[in-house]
Amino acid sequence: MRYLPNSASDRERMLETIGRKSVAGLFEQIPEVLRLNGRLNLPGPLSEPEILQFFRDAAAESSRDYVSLLGAGAYSHYRPVTIDMLLSRGEFFTAYTPYQAEIAQGTLQAMFEFQTLMAELTGMEVANSSLYDGSTATNEAALMAMRLTRRERVVLARTLHPEYREVVRTYGHNLQTEIVEAPYETSGQIDLAELERLLDEKTAAVVVQSPNFFGVLEKIPAIAELVHRSGALLIVAVTEPLSLGLVKPPSEADIVAGEAQSFGIPVAFGGPYAGFLATREKFVRQMPGRLVGQAADTEGRRGFVLTLVTREQYIRREKATSNICTSQSLCALAATIYLCLLGKHGLRALAEQNLSKARYAAEKIGAVAGASIPFAAPHFNEFVAKSPGDAEELLAALREQKIIGGLNLERFYPELENHLLICVTEMASKEALDRMAEVYGTQAAGMQTRPARKGAPAAVASRD
Amino acid sequence: MTRKNSITQARTHVTRNEDLIFERSSPGKSGVDLPALDVPAADPKEWLGEEFYREDVDGFPEVSETEVIRHFTRLSTWNYGIDTGLYPLGSCTMKYNPRINEVVARLDGLATDHPYAPESLVQGCLRVLAETARCLKEITGMDAISLQPAAGAQGELTGLLLIRACLDDRDRRRKYILIPDSAHGTNPASVTMAGYEVRNLKSNAQGCVDLVELDHAMTEDVAGLMLTNPNTLGIFETQIREICEIVHAKGGLVYMDGANMNALVGVARPGEFGVDVMHLNLHKTFSTPHGGGGPGSGPVAVKQLLEPYLPTPMVEESPEGAYRLNYDRPKSIGRVRAFCGNFGMAVRALAYILAYGPEGLRQATEDAVLNANYIIHQLQDAYELPYQAPIMHEGVFSDRKQAARGVRTGDIAKRLIDYGFHPYTTAFPLIVPGAMMIEPTESAGRAEMDAFIDAMRAIAVEVEEEPDLVRKAPHTTRVTRLDEATAARKPILCWKPSGEAAEGKAKS
Numbered sequence: 001m002r003y004l005p006n007s008a009s010d011r012e013r014m015l016e017t018i019g020r021k022s023v024a025g026l027f028e029q030i031p032e033v034l035r036l037n038g039r040l041n042l043p044g045p046l047s048e049p050e051i052l053q054f055f056r057d058a059a060a061e062s063s064r065d066y067v068s069l070l071g072a073g074a075y076s077h078y079r080p081v082t083i084d085m086l087l088s089r090g091e092f093f094t095a096y097t098p099y100q101a102e103i104a105q106g107t108l109q110a111m112f113e114f115q116t117l118m119a120e121l122t123g124m125e126v127a128n129s130s131l132y133d134g135s136t137a138t139n140e141a142a143l144m145a146m147r148l149t150r151r152e153r154v155v156l157a158r159t160l161h162p163e164y165r166e167v168v169r170t171y172g173h174n175l176q177t178e179i180v181e182a183p184y185e186t187s188g189q190i191d192l193a194e195l196e197r198l199l200d201e202k203t204a205a206v207v208v209q210s211p212n213f214f215g216v217l218e219k220i221p222a223i224a225e226l227v228h229r230s231g232a233l234l235i236v237a238v239t240e241p242l243s244l245g246l247v248k249p250p251s252e253a254d255i256v257a258g259e260a261q262s263f264g265i266p267v268a269f270g271g272p273y274a275g276f277l278a279t280r281e282k283f284v285r286q287m288p289g290r291l292v293g294q295a296a297d298t299e300g301r302r303g304f305v306l307t308l309v310t311r312e313q314y315i316r317r318e319k320a321t322s323n324i325c326t327s328q329s330l331c332a333l334a335a336t337i338y339l340c341l342l343g344k345h346g347l348r349a350l351a352e353q354n355l356s357k358a359r360y361a362a363e364k365i366g367a368v369a370g371a372s373i374p375f376a377a378p379h380f381n382e383f384v385a386k387s388p389g390d391a392e393e394l395l396a397a398l399r400e401q402k403i404i405g406g407l408n409l410e411r412f413y414p415e416l417e418n419h420l421l422i423c424v425t426e427m428a429s430k431e432a433l434d435r436m437a438e439v440y441g442t443q444a445a446g447m448q449t450r451p452a453r454k455g456a457p458a459a460v461a462s463r464d
Numbered sequence: 465m466t467r468k469n470s471i472t473q474a475r476t477h478v479t480r481n482e483d484l485i486f487e488r489s490s491p492g493k494s495g496v497d498l499p500a501l502d503v504p505a506a507d508p509k510e511w512l513g514e515e516f517y518r519e520d521v522d523g524f525p526e527v528s529e530t531e532v533i534r535h536f537t538r539l540s541t542w543n544y545g546i547d548t549g550l551y552p553l554g555s556c557t558m559k560y561n562p563r564i565n566e567v568v569a570r571l572d573g574l575a576t577d578h579p580y581a582p583e584s585l586v587q588g589c590l591r592v593l594a595e596t597a598r599c600l601k602e603i604t605g606m607d608a609i610s611l612q613p614a615a616g617a618q619g620e621l622t623g624l625l626l627i628r629a630c631l632d633d634r635d636r637r638r639k640y641i642l643i644p645d646s647a648h649g650t651n652p653a654s655v656t657m658a659g660y661e662v663r664n665l666k667s668n669a670q671g672c673v674d675l676v677e678l679d680h681a682m683t684e685d686v687a688g689l690m691l692t693n694p695n696t697l698g699i700f701e702t703q704i705r706e707i708c709e710i711v712h713a714k715g716g717l718v719y720m721d722g723a724n725m726n727a728l729v730g731v732a733r734p735g736e737f738g739v740d741v742m743h744l745n746l747h748k749t750f751s752t753p754h755g756g757g758g759p760g761s762g763p764v765a766v767k768q769l770l771e772p773y774l775p776t777p778m779v780e781e782s783p784e785g786a787y788r789l790n791y792d793r794p795k796s797i798g799r800v801r802a803f804c805g806n807f808g809m810a811v812r813a814l815a816y817i818l819a820y821g822p823e824g825l826r827q828a829t830e831d832a833v834l835n836a837n838y839i840i841h842q843l844q845d846a847y848e849l850p851y852q853a854p855i856m857h858e859g860v861f862s863d864r865k866q867a868a869r870g871v872r873t874g875d876i877a878k879r880l881i882d883y884g885f886h887p888y889t890t891a892f893p894l895i896v897p898g899a900m901m902i903e904p905t906e907s908a909g910r911a912e913m914d915a916f917i918d919a920m921r922a923i924a925v926e927v928e929e930e931p932d933l934v935r936k937a938p939h940t941t942r943v944t945r946l947d948e949a950t951a952a953r954k955p956i957l958c959w960k961p962s963g964e965a966a967e968g969k970a971k972s
Contacts, residue, residue, distance in 0.1 A: 001824045003560050004831055005909030014834055014910060018841040023830045026837055027731055029700045029854045034732050040602050044821030048564050051815050055568035061588035062573030063581045070578040073802060080496060082529060084570065090547030091540040094561050096886075097757035101948075102941040103881055106543035107756035110536065113485055116958035120523040126957045130758070132614035135802035163802040170775075170798035174628055174659030217516050246508050248518045266570070269589040270579035270803025271614070272759030284955065290757065295951035298936075303943035307951045313617070313653035314892070318662045323653035326615035326747070330755025333536075340485050340532050341495030344524035352508055353501050359511065360503035378512050399582070407580050430502040 001045065067432040068404045069361075071382045071423025072213070073134060073161050073239045074270060075262045077350075078426060083264045083337050093330055097290070101305045107329060108304035111292040114336040121241060121339075122256040123249025124278035128289040130332035131324065134259025135167040137275030138207060138237045140288045140322060141257035142168055144279075145205035145233040146177065147286050147321070153178040153202040155232075157190045159212035161239055162412040168207070178202070188216035188375025188384065192226065199230040209237040210250060213412075214421065215358075215382030216375050217247060224252035241276075243380040245351030255279045264338030265331050274331035285311060288322035350426060354381035357433070358424040364437035365422075370444040374419065382423045384409065384416075388444035391418040397439050403432060405439075480942055482538040486959050489525035495532045523961065542942050543756070544886050550912050552839070554858045554889035554901025555648070555696060557726045557748035559832075562819060565751065565812035574811055579803040583788050589807065590787035593779045596810040597763075599817045600744060603825070604722070605735020606765035610774045612805040616723060617650040619743025619762025620690070622775060624658035625797045626741055626766060627688050627717045629773040633795075635715065638687035644673055646696045646893040651721060660687060667895055671697040671851040673707055682714045692721040693737070696893040696901070697851050698836065698858035700727075708738030717741065717770075725749040726905065727833060727857035730826030734765075741766045746806075750813035761809035773797050777804070831906035832857045835913060839904055842917045846924040850896050857905070863898030871927045871934050873898040878945070879926070879937035883919035 006014070011023065020026065027035065046054065068076055087093055091106060098104030098111075111129040118127035131137040138161075142154050154172065156165050158181045165181070172179050182198055185191040190208055199206070206227045210218035220236060227234040236250035238258035250256055261273040279287060285308065293307030313320040342350060358381040366373045370388030387394045391408045398405035406422035413419070424433065509517045527535070544551070551558035569575065577586045597609045613619040624641065631638055640663045641655045652662045665681055668674035673691060682689070689711045693701045701707065708718045720734050720742035726749045728734070734742050746752045746761035754760075766774065776796045777789035789804070820828060833856050840849065840859035847861040863873040877887030877900070889901035904913060926934050938944065 001820060001827060003562060003819070004828065004906055005912075006831055006835075006906075010910040011831070011834060014838045018837055020837075023834055026830075026833050026854070026856075029702060029856070030732050031702055031705075034704070034736055036730065036732055036736075040730055040822040040825065042599055042602055042817060042822045042825070044818040045824050046818045046821070048819075051564050051818055052568065054818060055571055055574065055592075055811065055815065058588035058592050059571040059573030061586075061591070062577050063585035064573040064576055066581075066585065068578055068581065070580050072580055074578055074580075076576070076578070080529075082495070082533060086533065086536045086540070088566065089537065089540040090561075091543040091545045092536075093566075093753040093755050094545035094547045094558075095543045095756045096551070096553055096556055096558060096754045100544075100877070100881070100887055101946050102878070102938050102943055103542070103544035103886065104756070105942055106539035106541065109482075109484065109539050109542075111756075112958070116484075116486065117524070119958045121521065132618065132759075133802055135799075136614065136618070161802065163799055166799040167801060170625070170800055171657070173798070174625065175657075176659070217512070219515070244518070245521060246518055247512060247516050266575040266808070267578050268569075268575050269577045269586065269807040270805065271801075272761075272806040272808050274759075284957070291955070291957055293951040294956040295946040295948060297943040297946050299944060301943050303946045305946045305948050305951050307948065307955055307957075309952070312649075314649035316653070317649050318652035318656045320649070320653040320656075323617045323621055323650050323657050324615075325617045325650050326758040326760035328755075328759045329757035330753065331759055333756065337532060337536060340525055340527060340535070341529060343489075343494045343526045344521055345526065346494040346496045346498070347521055347524060349498055350496075352505065353498060355508055355511065356501055356503055356506040359506040378516055395582075399585075404578070404581055404585070426498070433503070 063404060066402050066404050067428055069406045069422050069424060069428065070404055072407050072421055073259060074267050075240055075423065076267055076425055076427050077262055079264050079266065080341055082341060083334050086337055087330060087334055092333060098306060101303065105303060108292050110333050110336050111329065112304050114332045115292060117336060117339050118276045119278050121244045121249065122278040123251035124256050125281040126284050127276055127278035128287055129292050130328040131275035131277055131289045132328060133271060133273040133275045134239050135164040137257040137277050138164045139168045139171050141235045141255040141277055142205055142207060144255060144286050144288060145235060148283060149204040149233060151202050151204035152176065154204055155180050155182050155198050155206045157182050157208040157212065159184050159190060159214055160207055160209045160237055161213050164237060187377040188214045189218055189377050190223065192222060196226055199226065199232060201231065203230055203232040205233045205235050207235040207237055209239060211240055211243050211380045211382060214375055214384045215379040216377045217379065220250045221252050240380060242351050242354060245347040246355060247380060260335040263335035265334050272328060272331055274328040274335055284308065286321060289324055290327050353426045357426065357428055358383060361422065361424045361433045364433060365440055368437065368440040368444050370447055371440050381425055382421060385420050385422055387418045387420060388440060389447045391420055394443050397443060398436060401435050401439055403436055405436065479538050479541065482535060484959050485525045485527060485535050488531055488535065489527055491526055493526045493528050495527060495529040549884060550904065550908050550916050551886040552888050552902045552904045552916065553886060554903040555723060557903060557905055559751055559905040560907040561751055561753040562816060565815040568815050569808045569811040587787055590779055592811055592814060593804065594781055594787055596814045597779065599814065600763055600765060603729055604742060604765045605733030607768045608771040608774060609763050609765040610778065611763045611810050612775045612801055613743065613762040613764055614801050614806055615758065615760035616743055616745040616762040617654055618800055619764045620650055620654035620721065621657050622764045622800050623719050623741040623743055624654055624660065626770045626773045627719065628658055629797050630770055631687055638685050640686045642681055642686055642689045644691055646671065646895050647692060648696065648721065648723060651690050670853045671695065671699050672701050675703060675706060678707060679710055682710055682716060684714060686716050688717040688719055690719040690721060692724055694724045694727045694856045697860050698855035699851065699853045700856055704737045723748060724857060727829065729829045730822060731829050741770055746809045746813040751816040752809045752812040759806050759809060761806040775800050828906040835904040835906065835908050839902055839913055839917060843920050846921050847900065858901060858903035860893065860896050861900040862896050863900060866927045867898055869927050869931045871931050873900045875935050875937065876900065876923055879923050879934045880919060881938040882940045885916055885919060
């Protein structure tokens with residue numbers, strides 16, 4: 001087998017050295033009844049070209065020939081080739097967690113740079129070196145807020161990603177966390193009056209997403225003021241961090257948690273991604289996940305080490321801030337390389353392109369009779385559109401034009417019938433967007449000769 | 465070229481002394497040129513308004529593509545990876561990461577499909593998930609599996625949540641989880657996050673679970689036992705069936721930490737042991753890269769009784785051969801992560817399984833166990849082996865002999881770096897004083913292991929003759945030992961233009 005460095009004669013000589021007759025003897029400690037008789041029912045062995053063919057066949061049954069207007073927590077952006085060239089260096093991708101700092105300075109320095117970039121971008125003082133993904137980072141932020149406030153109630157904006165809310169609920173279930181949801185108003189933003197009513201002296205944290213699940217920007221300073229008045233902490237979740245190239249950072253928040261997938265990490269059917277968590281310096285000892293800090297060696301040279309490790313499970317065991325061990329280093333490295341390539345100006349220019357394309361698409365759809373853009377508050381590269389007719393029919397018609405037209409919001413928000421969440425990044429061409437608008441127009445034209453679907457709501461946006 | 469070389473004393477080149485990327489920045493540069501915008505440019509200031517418009521992203525670097533390549537290439541050379549050489553890090557299973565896995569995971573389609581795309585357009589991705597699940601069920605002998613957990617620790621937590629959901633359905637709430645004192649630190653931390661309390665179980669003189677102790681501890685308010693098999697000493701729990709029976713008799717369930725599954729693939733299946741739930745680490749046993757600390761993947765496999773509680777969604781195959789995601793699982797514990805888990809890791813794990821096939825996987829396991837025995841056997845006279853039971857894929861020495869000379873496991877580990885090896889795992893498991901945990905995996909060749917054995921023996925001699933040499937190691941690296949205590953007392957966690965990080969630079 002091509003991956004195994006020892007030959008049959010190597011094995012013979014090794015057995016001789018340790019005074020054993022056969023390899024089977026090494027497994028005699030496993031009681032015979034527990035040993036596997038016969039062989040596993042598995043495919044293979046396959047040669048390299050056969051493996052390649054197997055996965056090429058799988059890759060062919062994909063949406064790769066379609067223009068995708070899906071976002072909703074996983075964003076399609078161009079990935080400069082430089083990223084994979086650097087990630088593919090064995091020194092990076094075949095290394096372990098940098099516990100042995102002297103021979104892991106490459107990973108450590110890159111993670112220190114990641115922490116710096118994420119702190120700058122989010123307007124926070126410190127950031128950790130990554131968590132599993134945006135959903136678990138948001139959940140860890142909620143748990144962190146509960147430790148900091150010693151309170152056990154969490155308010156989630158209903159416009160927080162539905163799957164992020166599910167993760168917070170799964171983790172909270174056995175910890176007796178009380179979880180309530182705050183509704184949105186007609187602008188698509190969190191309803192501040194309702195939020196104020198939901199806050200009490202037991203509330204540890206409020207979690208809002210901005211841009212929220214509808215793509216709409218939230219009024220963070222106003223929310224922060226309300227939340228802080230009740231003694232709770234404000235957590236801002238960010239699923240599309242590219243927005244921060246143009247949008248004011250949520251500096252009024254206590255914790256910013258989110259997903260860095262947009263930064264050079266492939267969509268890859270949902271993972272692996274890189275969660276991030278940034279906060280204020282005073283909260284750092286309750287922060288979960290690995291942290292890289294600057295240190296000096298015995299000669300006074302600058303180096304980097306994993307630091308504040310007494311928060312972590314391998315030292316603190318059941319009293320640790322989290323059970324997290326593995327982070328997403330290689331994905332965080334991809335994000336670091338991506339952000340360094342873009343730099344200060346590239347980030348802004350790319351964010352501007354995303355905004356321009358999304359504006360163009362929204363205006364095109366808004367101009368179609370019977371279609372509308374229900375939420376008036378500013379968005380970044382995602383927005384909600386109400387289809388002229390049945391949303392599923394529209395999506396099917398778009399698919400015929402090789403366009404995946406967005407996410408039918410009814411799946412997560414039953415009240416938003418015929419509402420689509422549309423994401424337009426730099427990857428969508430004007431030509432594709434024009435084609436999309438034509439399909440809307442065709443549906444609108446057809447609607448004039450057909451009765452509306454039974455029970456379709458008249459309101460542009462429903463309140464919770 | 466008659467001019468005499470004026471360099472009399474060579475200065476360290478930047479390859480050994482690369483600045484932070486922020487310190488290489490100078491205004492007006494970027495590493496990307498964007499295509500021209502094909503739609504009218506929106507004025508962000510006007511559209512976003514004063515309320516939302518950000519004037520500037522402070523502190524971001526401005527560097528060219530060339531500088532980015534040089535910067536990260538130089539950083540990479542300061543790392544030690546599996547590709548560099550023997551990486552006998554116990555409990556971490558640092559095996560070769562096949563290159564074809566990286567290629568197939570990046571294929572257009574697999575790397576680009578969106579998790580919310582219509583199921584009819586993502587059949588390839590769903591098939592990969594379904595096939596990976598099928599293979600892992602076959603390897604573990606379990607009935608059902610979820611690929612959603614993002615890493616081993618999340619798999620542990622998921623498993624505990626499954627146990628909890630099942631037992632809560634069955635009877636009154638139980639409070640405790642038993643954990644042997646040899647367990648990984650993630651085990652007790654996961655127990656706390658599942659809302660249980662930890663009860664520690666003392667190991668017996670052979671380093672295994674003590675049945676009398678277990679029988680005593682396994683009361684009606686204990687939800688279950690979490691154990692690693694082979695355990696963290698590399699010893700197979702020969703009484704695993706009896707252990708499971710004791711737990712089951714009192715209405716508890718058994719969780720097996722599959723971190724050490726590399727000792728069992730193709731040789732024995734946990735499904736036959738009596739365990740109810742286990743996790744796998746695709747980044748250990750199934751060769752997905754560790755990546756300098758992730759991404760991992762921690763699938764959770766269960767027996768039928770826990771299947772209804774697995775996270776949503778589950779991949780299913782229809783009789784017609786089409787795949788779908790089933791979200792309608794009323795008893796499910798819910799989601800532990802957005803989307804379908806670390807899909808890219810499933811692609812790599814499947815490619816690994818396909819490359820080996822059933823016989824090959826068994827051969828890999830045999831090699832891993834033979835390699836560990838080969839190394840441990842030849843170091844027994846130089847280092848103390850506190851537990852004499854036969855070992856499987858890894859072994860644990862104690863530094864007791866060397867500690868008498870004032871040299872500890874961490875020092876010997878650092879000295880190994882000077883010999884060109886990555887250290888073994890230090891100071892774990894906790895039940896061995898000054899533990900030195902060695903796991904060569906099947907990827908270690910005989911010649912390389914011989915060199916490692918020579919190095920370990922040479923260090924043992926150095927400890928006797930010149931202990932300071934070992935205590936101050938490493939001597940050959942870019943930086944010497946770093947002052948972790950000061951770093952933790954006054955943490956500097958990011959670079960600031962005129963902050964302490966910049967001052968540090970001046971000293972370098």
